[in-house]
Amino acid sequence: MDTRASLAPKGLAVEGDGAAVAVFWADGRVSRFPALWLADNRPETCRGEEGQRLVDAIELPEQIAVRRAAILANGIWVMFDCFDEPAVFDPAWLRRHALDPASRAERRQVPRLWDATLAREPLPAADYAAVIRDKAALLGWLRHVDRLGFALLQGVPTTPGAVCDVVSLFGYVRETNYGRLFDVVSVEEPLNLAFTALALGNHTDNPYRDPVPQLQLLHCLESAGEGGESIVVDGFAVAERLRREAPAAFDLLAKTKVPFRYVEPGSVDLRHAAPLIELDAGGELRTVRYNSRSIGPVDLDPDAVPAFYDAHRRFGRMLHDPAMTVGFKLRAGGLFIVDNRRVLHGRRGFGGGRRHLQGAYADADSLMSRLRVLERET
Amino acid sequence: MDTRASLAPKGLAVEGDGAAVAVFWADGRVSRFPALWLADNRPETCRGEEGQRLVDAIELPEQIAVRRAAILANGIWVMFDCFDEPAVFDPAWLRRHALDPASRAERRQVPRLWDATLAREPLPAADYAAVIRDKAALLGWLRHVDRLGFALLQGVPTTPGAVCDVVSLFGYVRETNYGRLFDVVSVEEPLNLAFTALALGNHTDNPYRDPVPQLQLLHCLESAGEGGESIVVDGFAVAERLRREAPAAFDLLAKTKVPFRYVEPGSVDLRHAAPLIELDAGGELRTVRYNSRSIGPVDLDPDAVPAFYDAHRRFGRMLHDPAMTVGFKLRAGGLFIVDNRRVLHGRRGFGGGRRHLQGAYADADSLMSRLRVLERET
Numbered sequence: 054m055d056t057r058a059s060l061a062p063k064g065l066a067v068e069g070d071g072a073a074v075a076v077f078w079a080d081g082r083v084s085r086f087p088a089l090w091l092a093d094n095r096p097e098t099c100r101g102e103e104g105q106r107l108v109d110a111i112e113l114p115e116q117i118a119v120r121r122a123a124i125l126a127n128g129i130w131v132m133f134d135c136f137d138e139p140a141v142f143d144p145a146w147l148r149r150h151a152l153d154p155a156s157r158a159e160r161r162q163v164p165r166l167w168d169a170t171l172a173r174e175p176l177p178a179a180d181y182a183a184v185i186r187d188k189a190a191l192l193g194w195l196r197h198v199d200r201l202g203f204a205l206l207q208g209v210p211t212t213p214g215a216v217c218d219v220v221s222l223f224g225y226v227r228e229t230n231y232g233r234l235f236d237v238v239s240v241e242e243p244l245n246l247a248f249t250a251l252a253l254g255n256h257t258d259n260p261y262r263d264p265v266p267q268l269q270l271l272h273c274l275e276s277a278g279e280g281g282e283s284i285v286v287d288g289f290a291v292a293e294r295l296r297r298e299a300p301a302a303f304d305l306l307a308k309t310k311v312p313f314r315y316v317e318p319g320s321v322d323l324r325h326a327a328p329l330i331e332l333d334a335g336g337e338l339r340t341v342r343y344n345s346r347s348i349g350p351v352d353l354d355p356d357a358v359p360a361f362y363d364a365h366r367r368f369g370r371m372l373h374d375p376a377m378t379v380g381f382k383l384r385a386g387g388l389f390i391v392d393n394r395r396v397l398h399g400r401r402g403f404g405g406g407r408r409h410l411q412g413a414y415a416d417a418d419s420l421m422s423r424l425r426v427l428e429r430e431t
Numbered sequence: 432m433d434t435r436a437s438l439a440p441k442g443l444a445v446e447g448d449g450a451a452v453a454v455f456w457a458d459g460r461v462s463r464f465p466a467l468w469l470a471d472n473r474p475e476t477c478r479g480e481e482g483q484r485l486v487d488a489i490e491l492p493e494q495i496a497v498r499r500a501a502i503l504a505n506g507i508w509v510m511f512d513c514f515d516e517p518a519v520f521d522p523a524w525l526r527r528h529a530l531d532p533a534s535r536a537e538r539r540q541v542p543r544l545w546d547a548t549l550a551r552e553p554l555p556a557a558d559y560a561a562v563i564r565d566k567a568a569l570l571g572w573l574r575h576v577d578r579l580g581f582a583l584l585q586g587v588p589t590t591p592g593a594v595c596d597v598v599s600l601f602g603y604v605r606e607t608n609y610g611r612l613f614d615v616v617s618v619e620e621p622l623n624l625a626f627t628a629l630a631l632g633n634h635t636d637n638p639y640r641d642p643v644p645q646l647q648l649l650h651c652l653e654s655a656g657e658g659g660e661s662i663v664v665d666g667f668a669v670a671e672r673l674r675r676e677a678p679a680a681f682d683l684l685a686k687t688k689v690p691f692r693y694v695e696p697g698s699v700d701l702r703h704a705a706p707l708i709e710l711d712a713g714g715e716l717r718t719v720r721y722n723s724r725s726i727g728p729v730d731l732d733p734d735a736v737p738a739f740y741d742a743h744r745r746f747g748r749m750l751h752d753p754a755m756t757v758g759f760k761l762r763a764g765g766l767f768i769v770d771n772r773r774v775l776h777g778r779r780g781f782g783g784g785r786r787h788l789q790g791a792y793a794d795a796d797s798l799m800s801r802l803r804v805l806e807r808e809t
Contacts, residue, residue: 073733087736094728103694109632109723110740111747150728157730225606230797254487262796264642308712316481322803323796327712334686334706345487350472350528352535355451358465362488369489418640418701419608425700 062124062144071118074131076147084151088119092133094150095140102146164395165200166290168377176381178205181388184222192427195223198268199424202396203285205381206388209272216272216413219388224419227266229259230321237271237410239281255286255372255399258414260342261313263325265394266414272388277406282380284399285391288341291371292330302364306330309361312349313342326352329368340394343372372397383410392417440502440522449496452509454525462529466497470511472528473518480524542773543578544668546755554759556583559766562600570805573601576646577802580770581663583759587650587766594650594791597766602797605644607637608699615649615788617659633664633750633777636792638720639691641703643772644792650766655784660758662777663769666719669749670708680742684708687739690727691720704730707746718772721750750775761788770795 064077074091076084098108113135120132128141148156177197183190184206197204209215216234220226226233259266271283296303310326331340353361371377380401383389391398393414442455452469454462476486491513498510506519526534555575561568562584575582587593594612598604604611637644649661674681688704709718731739749755758779761767769776772795 085733087733089740090729090733090736093740101696103692103727105693105724106726107724109747110726111723111744111751113744150730152731152733152736154732157732160730227605227794228603230800262794264645264794264796267642310711310713314481315483318479319808320804321800322807323800324803325796331712334688334709345489346483346485348484348488349481351468352528352538353530354532354535355463355465355468355530358468358530362467362471366489366491369487373489416605416640416642418642418703422608422699422701425702426698429700430697 060145060148062129062147065122065124065129067119067122071120071134074119074122074129076129076144076151078148082151082153082155084147084153084156086147086152088117088133089113090152091119091131091140091142092117092135094142095136096142097138097140102143164202164289166293167201167287167379168290169375169379171201172379176205176379177201177203178207181206181208181210181219181386188427189431191222192424192431195420195424195427198390198392198420202287202289202392203398204390206390207386209386209388211274211385213274213411216270216388216411219270219272219390220413220415223423224268224415227414227416229262229266229414230323234411234413237408237412239277239408253400253402254345255284255378255397256344256346257288257342257397258344258393259315259323259347260327260344261315261323261325261347263327264416265325265327265340265342267392267394267417268390268415268420269393269398269412270388270390270415271383271398271410271412273383273385273408273410275407275409276382276384276387277408279406280402281382281408282401283383283389284378284380284401285389286372286378286397286399287395288343288372288397289338289395291368291374291377292338292341294371294377295330295368299364299367302367303330305360305364306368307332309351309353311342311351313344313347314349315347324349329365338395341397343369343397345369438523438526440507440525443500443502443507445497445500449498449512452497452500452507454507454522454529456526460529460531460533462525462531462534464525464530466495466511467491468530469497469509469518469520470495470513472520473514474520475516475518480521542580542667544671545579545665545757546668547753547757549579550757554583554757555579555581556585559584559586559588559597566805567809569600570802570809573798573802573805576768576770576798580665580667580774581776582768584766584768585764587764589652589763591652591789594648594766594789597648597650597768598791598793601801602646602793605792605794607640607644607792608701612789612791615786615790617655617786631778631780632723633662633756633775634722634724635666635720635775636722636771637693637701637725638705638722639693639701639703639725641705642794643703643705643718643720645770645772645795646768646793646798647771647776647790648766648768648793649761649776649788649790651761651763651786651788653785653787654760654762654765655786657784658780659760659786660779661761661767662756662758662779663767664750664756664775664777665773666721666750666775667716667773669746669752669755670716670719672749672755673708673746677742677745680745681708683738683742684746685710687729687731689720689729691722691725692727693725702727707743716773719775721747721775723747 059080066075118134132139179194314324333339437458444453510517557572684707692702711717
């Protein structure tokens with residue numbers, strides 16, 4: 054039981070002929086738990102508090118009512134009309150999963166959106182030597198990725214393949230047709246300057262892939278002398294700005310699937326149609342896709358084309374607005390990681406010299422798992 | 432140019448003061464192309480027909496009109512008001528990407544939904560010796576996975592790790608905390624029979640993971656003597672049945688995020704909240720999630736709980752309806768692959784003896800890429 058007195062249960066009431074149990078907490082909060090929800094979450098349906106469940110909801114009786122409930126020394130005791138044995142709930146568990154508005158709001162996690170003003174404070178960064186040695190340092194670095202959608206890592210050995218060692222700090226490389234890692238080698242190409250600027254616009258990687266790469270790491274082995282700054286922009290912040298300033302454009306981008314493709318004749322033919330702004334089932338931002346190199350011809354009724362282009366271009370201009378972007382210079386041994394579902398990256402032109410990066414993709418599930426485990430440990 | 436006469440352009444009209452070009456095809460179809468769409472898809476904006484684009488739509492002029500258009504020997508010639516040079520479009524390319532309703536409908540791909548009657552025909556299967564030797568056999572097998580969401584493969588060597596060799600026929604293993612592959616070893620446990628039946632209900636794997644594993648392969652190295660049939664059910668067919676029979680329940684499941692989790696204290700803490708029926712931006716089925724072992728306490732307003740359980744249980748019962756399921760016996764050397772976003776799998780109880788499977792996950796992007804490349808080659 055939770056020992057914090059203010060979170061202790063002070064009273065109970067069985068309501069609505071057993072349809073729900075109301076718990077009155079010491080801090081004044083009242084939480085109502087429907088009988089069916091309680092029956093489905095009895096401790097004995099689970100192997101341990103967060104273990105695998107042993108019962109499918111389809112096995113429960115159609116109608117369930119609570120007969121009696123009481124606060125006992127070992128927890129909140131509930132007798133149902135359909136089970137011979139009572140269930141005993143840990144009050145702290147009930148409080149953590151309570152369904153009243155205040156409890157539900159406490160559990161909601163809102164990402165910290167950012168714009169160019171983020172550069173007024175030190176950029177989210179850590180030192181490689183620290184994160185491989187110290188769990189708290191690693192946790193801090195992973196928290197940056199979770200909250201801001203990007204982070205820098207300094208002092209990574211400039212040995213080829215080191216980017217995969219960084220991935221192994223939190224998860225697993227996602228291998229693709231580009232390999233476990235891929236090389237980005239640039240040299241000065243003055244004849245192509247017109248295209249160079251275009252090719253390095255702010256973008257997300259591989260929108261033609263489903264699932265889209267969630268995390269991208271870029272590790273600098275060698276950097277050009279001048280210029281070549283990396284740019285990042287918070288696609289979620291820009292999308293929310295679009296939602297505020299032009300809600301109709303936002304809605305249009307969220308409901309319009311755009312075909313993306315990447316083709317290497319005879320070997321690769323990756324295609325995926327997905328919106329530039331993807332929302333989840335709750336209407337929250339899930340994935341931003343923006344990549345002028347791999348967008349294909351939009352497949353819309355001709356009458357819908359002008360409004361789509363208006364919205365697309367409005368979003369694209371905002372994604373390149375200097376008020377929204379943060380730049381930094383990646384030097385040899387530097388690495389940055391972006392949440393490719395949220396943060397776009399790009400690169401300013403550079404004056405000369407060779408630049409060699411190695412990149413890798415990884416999924417975010419393992420990173421988030423590692424972060425949660427470290428949060429309990431540190 | 433497309434040499435098929437019926438798909439040739441017969442006439443053109445510049446409409447709406449240059450806002451669009453109408454193409455009149457020999458087969459009577461009329462396709463309208465907005466000026467902006469044409470300008471954005473000029474052949475010179477791309478490296479080759481499906482190559483990377485070199486221009487971002489934000490770089491186009493705000494207003495674009497077509498001045499003149501004509502059918503020439505080398506293609507459809509279009510002069511814009513904003514570019515010095517005309518663009519010349521391949522008519523076959525325009526036809527393939529045309530925006531009239533008939534052309535758009537032709538491009539729409541509808542999965543073949545199935546139920547228990549699928550078992551009246553031979554199940555989708557191929558022979559390992561054939562698919563490693565013959566591109567047409569591999570293509571046929573991959574088409575089953577694409578269209579039905581599952582397929583069998585016979586005659587896979589019963590050597591540990593062979594499941595990864597099968598993945599390499601079309602893509603890359605997705606490594607997770609379970610490893611590159613995982614062992615499923617079952618022995619008879621009569622004391623646990625009550626739970627055994629529950630634990631093997633029809634389910635999708637790892638809904639607590641984002642991204643969810645898209646493809647799952649299970650390879651049988653050793654099979655129990657009696658029983659132990661594998662079950663598959665088309666989650667999309669069941670979801671569409673729910674949409675027909677109980678549209679309100681379908682809508683509720685599509686908009687309600689459910690928390691899934693898998694925890695190994697001290698090492699793994701995977702969590703993801705997502706709907707049981709996930710729709711894409713166009714309202715089409717994207718992912719079905721059903722896993723009674725990893726579903727957590729639903730986080731809803733108490734008043735919304737009963738309706739959610741009604742919908743959840745209605746869907747769950749349908750997913751176990753024998754009219755919807757197909758069973759087969761996996762023997763040593765047999766393998767099955769499921770599209771884990773669409774097809775649930777389960778297992779009937781078995782009488783005795785040892786059963787050893789090896790499983791692996793993979794992403795579908797590479798499989799679809801391989802399928803498209805093979806379709807052009809064979």
